[in-house]
Amino acid sequence: MSTEQEPSLASDLRPPGRIHPELEISQPDSGSGGDLLTLKGGMTAALRAGTSPPFPKAVYLHLEEASPLPIAIVVIVYLNNAPGRPGSLDKTALPRPLAMSAVYALLRPLLVLLTAISIISTASLYLYPLLLNCSYPNPAAPFRLLTLADPQIEGNTSIFSIRYAESPILLRELRRLRKTLDLWGNDFYLRHIYQTLHTTIPALTSRFSFLPQGLTHPTHTVVLGDLIGSQWIDDDEFASRGQRYWQTVFPDTNRLPENAVDESKRISPATYSTIHWPNTLINVAGNHDIGYSGDIRPDLIQRFESTYGPVNYAFTVPFPAVNGTVPAPDGIGTTSVTVTPSLRIINLNSLNIDSPAREYSIQMETYNFMNSLFGDNDVWDGSVATVLLTHVPLYKPEGVCVDGPMNEYYEEYYGGVLKEQNHLSRGASDMLLGELFGERRVGEDHVPQGKEMGIILTGHDHEGCDIVHWLGEAEKKDGEKLKEEKEWKAGKWGERKTGLVGERDIWVREVTVRSMMGEFGGNAGLTSAWFDTDTMSWRFEYSTCPVGTQHIWWTVHVVDLITVALGIAYAVLPFTGVLGSSRRKVVVPKVIVTEANGGAKSPAVEKKTQ
Known part of the structure; x- marks a missing residue:
């Protein structure tokens, strides 16, 4: 050669x-x-x-x-x-040096790959409502309720668990550090759900008209109980979790003003108009906040109300008068009418409705509040509707939801009081349905047939459930004979239009909102209510928007952190001299x-x- x-x-x-x-x-x-x-x-x-x-x-x-x-x-x-x-x-x-040079050469393609993954995953995480096409059922509805349930914020009882007291000190410390980091991440995971749906996406959609316009700013926000993870914690830990709740999980929000609720447990129209509701949380008391009927004490109620707001109150959302037509009284043709629709919002402590209760006086406070609601002189022409917000779901038969009926009681030594329940008792449920939605108060014949009289939103069952209660025919024994009577029944919401509920039956929808905890997919509910001038009655619709488990949130941010660290290393290494x-x-x-x-x-x- x-x-x-x-x-x-x-x-x-x-x-x-x-x-x-x-x-x-x-x-x-x-x-x-x-x-x-x-x-x-x-x-x-x-x-x-x-x-x-x-x-x-x-x-x-x-x-x-x-x-x-x-x-x-x-x-x-x-x-x-x-x-x-x-x-x-x-x-x-x-x-x-060959090794350092080869490692450095790896950084660039690895950094390019991680940067692409990081950008795509982070954008997906922070824009997930747009990717999932989350939307209020009626984005233009005058009442849009961001509906959250059961965040169950944990604290030092999970960090310093006595379960691990016998473990070697190193393992205990490692577990403590891991749990501390886990709680920190969980707070920001819950915060991400709230801020994305309440602020970030609505701000984007209002600014850029080419984006889907279904997720607008909510007019109100509710958390349906179990704000924290245990009613048994001491006052210092309760205050600590309350601080995290307001400053980390739900930043830039307010509780009800101190004197907003009067002695009758109402927020007056004058006071209602002074409250900035889009940033005011409606907090419902849950069993992990104050306990069940057999646990509730005055001090538990007092510390909840001083941190999160009253456990019982109601207010009315006013709307302007509308003109429409309704069937004429004689059944021939129609007649023009002018109505002023209104929406009654009830925050009810359902935890001490059922007995036996530990504190009779506290139970009577709830009953007095309910009786005052039952005595309101509401109009029953369909122009007034009720939104019931409470923690414990109403009664329904086994198999309709994940949680079936269940009541447990303390031993007789402790008074045999109520220890735990999945649903309200059947009697309590029938009372609320009949009184709040008209059938027991004014009679079945005076409740507008085929019109929605409201919606019930509950928590407690972390899996969630969507059902319909209707007043239907039932056979009951009367001695030796069977007779037809009306009673409240419950079935799955999706089966309502398959003949389960008659066209002229009185009915109301109950949504048990799936938990926003990571284990249950970080769910949030979007509720719309509006007055339909075609039917001259209220309409209610509900949809969901889950972010996914907390592991997704963690993975995205860990990848972001690694990408930033590698980017810094790639930029700095040439100036360190280690590459020659x-x-x-x-x-x-x-x-x-x-x-x-x-x-x-x-x-x-x-x-x-x-």
Whole structure:
């Protein structure tokens, strides 16, 4: 093989296989004792001559600076020296440490990949309502309720659990640190759900008209109980969780003003108009906040109300008068009417409705509040509707929801009071349905048939449930005979229009809102209510918008953190000196090496001046 003789080691290089790079010769910094072979694409190899001719039998190539390759590759290049002549690789001739250089070369493609993943996943996490097409059923409705349930904020009882008291101290400390980090992340996970649905996406959709316009700013927000994880914690821990609730989970929100609720447990129209409702939380008391009927004490009620607001109150949302037509009294034709629709919102402490209760006086406060509601002189022409907000779901038969009917009581030693329940008792449920939605108060014949009289929103059952209560015919024994009577029944909401509920039956929808905890997918409900002038009655619709489990939130932010760390490392490493000193290129010959039919052609030499 013959070549033009140039002062270059590259003319003695035979690339193996199908490697056809452009080769340049560079002079390393003085003291490295060898030539530097630079390949097209940013690969370099150091060649150091031995004491006897001519050169190493093999050299290792490593990636330098910007490389198009996704991984570090070590390539062996065979020199065209005398067959059988031993060669040696002098690692001191490498222009920089091979390991660090290869690691650095990996950073760029890895950083590009992670950056792409990070941008896509972060955008998906923070824009998930748009990707899932989440929307209020009627985005233009004058009443839009952001409906959340059961955040169950944990605290130091889960960090310093006595369950692990016998574990080695190192394991206890590691678990404590892990749980502390978990609680911190959970607070921000819940915050993410609230802020995204309440503020971020509505602000984007109002600013950019090309985005889906279904998720507008809510007019009201409710949390349907179990704000914290235990009613048994001491006052200091209760205050700590309350601070996290207001400052971290629901920032920039307010509780009801101190004197907003009067002695009759009402918010007057004058007071209602002074409250900025979009940023005021309606907090419902849950069993993990104050306990069940057999647990509730005056001090538990007092600390809840001082932190989160009253456990019982009601207010009316006013709306302007509307004109429409209704069937004429004689059934012939229609008649024009003007009505002033209104929406009654009830926050009810249902935890001490059922007996036996520990504190009779506290139970009577709830009953007095209910009796005052039952005595309101409401109009029953369909212009007034009720939104009942409470924690414990109403009664329904086994199999309709995940949680079936269940009541447990303390032992007689503790008074046999109510310890736990999944639903309200059937009697309590029938009372609320009949009184609040008209049937027991004014009689079935005076309740508008085929019109929605309201909606019930509850928590407690973390899995969630969507059902319909209707007043239907039932056979009951009267001695030896069976007789037909009306009673409240319950069935799945999706089956309402399959003949389950008659067209002229009185009915009301109950949505048990799925928990916003990560274990249950970070769910949120979107409730719309509006007065339909076509039917001259209220309409209620409900939809959901889950963010996904907390593991998704954690994964996205961990990937973001790793990406930022690698980006900083990639930017800083060249200035640390660990990759070796910079090199200055000199005037070198340019050699083009090609291969054909398995043999090396003579390289053509082209002068290159830098």
